[in-house]
Amino acid sequence: MKAVAYYRSLAIDHPEALLDLELPAPQPGPRDLLVEVRAISVNPVDTKIRSKVQPPAGEAKVLGWDVAGVVREVGEAVTLFRPGDRVWYAGALDRPGANSELHVVDERLVGRMPQSLEFAQAAALPLTAITAWELLFDRLAVPAGKRPDARTLLVVGAAGGVGSILVQLARRLTGLTVIGTASRPETQAWVQAQGAHQVIDHRQPLAQELARVGLPQMDLVASLNATEHHFPALAEVIAPQGKLALIDDPAQLDVGLLKRKSVSLHWEFMYTRSMFQTPDMIAQHRLLTDVAALVDDGVLRTTVAEHFGRIDAANLRRAHALLESGKSRGKIVLEGF
Numbered sequence: 001m002k003a004v005a006y007y008r009s010l011a012i013d014h015p016e017a018l019l020d021l022e023l024p025a026p027q028p029g030p031r032d033l034l035v036e037v038r039a040i041s042v043n044p045v046d047t048k049i050r051s052k053v054q055p056p057a058g059e060a061k062v063l064g065w066d067v068a069g070v071v072r073e074v075g076e077a078v079t080l081f082r083p084g085d086r087v088w089y090a091g092a093l094d095r096p097g098a099n100s101e102l103h104v105v106d107e108r109l110v111g112r113m114p115q116s117l118e119f120a121q122a123a124a125l126p127l128t129a130i131t132a133w134e135l136l137f138d139r140l141a142v143p144a145g146k147r148p149d150a151r152t153l154l155v156v157g158a159a160g161g162v163g164s165i166l167v168q169l170a171r172r173l174t175g176l177t178v179i180g181t182a183s184r185p186e187t188q189a190w191v192q193a194q195g196a197h198q199v200i201d202h203r204q205p206l207a208q209e210l211a212r213v214g215l216p217q218m219d220l221v222a223s224l225n226a227t228e229h230h231f232p233a234l235a236e237v238i239a240p241q242g243k244l245a246l247i248d249d250p251a252q253l254d255v256g257l258l259k260r261k262s263v264s265l266h267w268e269f270m271y272t273r274s275m276f277q278t279p280d281m282i283a284q285h286r287l288l289t290d291v292a293a294l295v296d297d298g299v300l301r302t303t304v305a306e307h308f309g310r311i312d313a314a315n316l317r318r319a320h321a322l323l324e325s326g327k328s329r330g331k332i333v334l335e336g337f
Helices: 044-052 119-123 126-139 161-173 185-194 206-212 227-237 255-261 283-296 313-325
Strands: 002-006 019-022 032-042 067-074 086-089 102-106 110-112 152-156 177-181 198-200 218-223 238-246 264-267 304-307 331-335
Touching: 032 119, 032 313, 044 313, 067 102, 067 119, 086 119, 086 283, 110 283, 119 304, 119 331, 126 161, 126 238, 126 264, 126 283, 152 161, 152 227, 161 177, 161 185, 177 185, 177 206, 185 198, 198 206, 206 227, 218 227, 227 238, 227 255, 238 255, 255 264, 313 331
Parallel strands: 152 177, 152 218, 177 198, 218 238, 238 264, 304 331
Antiparallel strands: 002 019, 032 067, 032 102, 032 331, 067 086, 086 110
């Protein structure tokens, strides 16, 4: 099968940072689906692994954890799907990625694609939707439903993939007042279009920016990037007994800054369930099923911002470079081999 992979961890401008290869087709296990990959999207996790994880000598490492495709075969214990089903998922970090013509994935991590989306549009959503959903409803414990809620939510890095769908979920499925951060006119307009009540500039002092829009304290904070840089300011603007959730990888945090306000700190890592085979692993199947229904009902929309063409090494190198520049918005998708 065709695949895009790497043998050595290299800077993205190196011609061998990602390569077009022919690899053996994978075989599904008892609870696995064998999926014909139709479209993928690219996430920061791809760039982080490519730049930091060195494969064993002579072994090709395939990246890619956002998929829309068609089930070709099912394992003997599969009960949720059958061949021909259109599916979407983000898979598991401890298994090969999906930048390949064929991919295997545990059925408990898979949902049926929204009927209203094409493959490229659907591929933009699984990883970010799972991350945003778990952060909002599991980690921050916000109740779903448009009931009155006087609390505020600050989304730092709201123009990215996770931020784009998190703003939509919070605005359309909760009663929170949603404030997103973005630094450029085009990304600020993007965040506004996702549904944020207010958009502020994270290049400016956050306390100053929040005072400008008349919301000096935040009850809930979702820090999606540059948490280490923003952390002192977030400790300043978060309300007493507030909750702060993050998804990035700060080298260090002075968590003592949160003590006097009794602020709770929450990590969201969407691969925890698959990595540890938790008893509730099937929650991601149910979550993706719910998100698909919300998309088909017009409540949520795809977050595609860039379509980079077919799935090959050259186009994936371009996508990685754009993500690493810090200037992307929404999701980058690729389609077909």
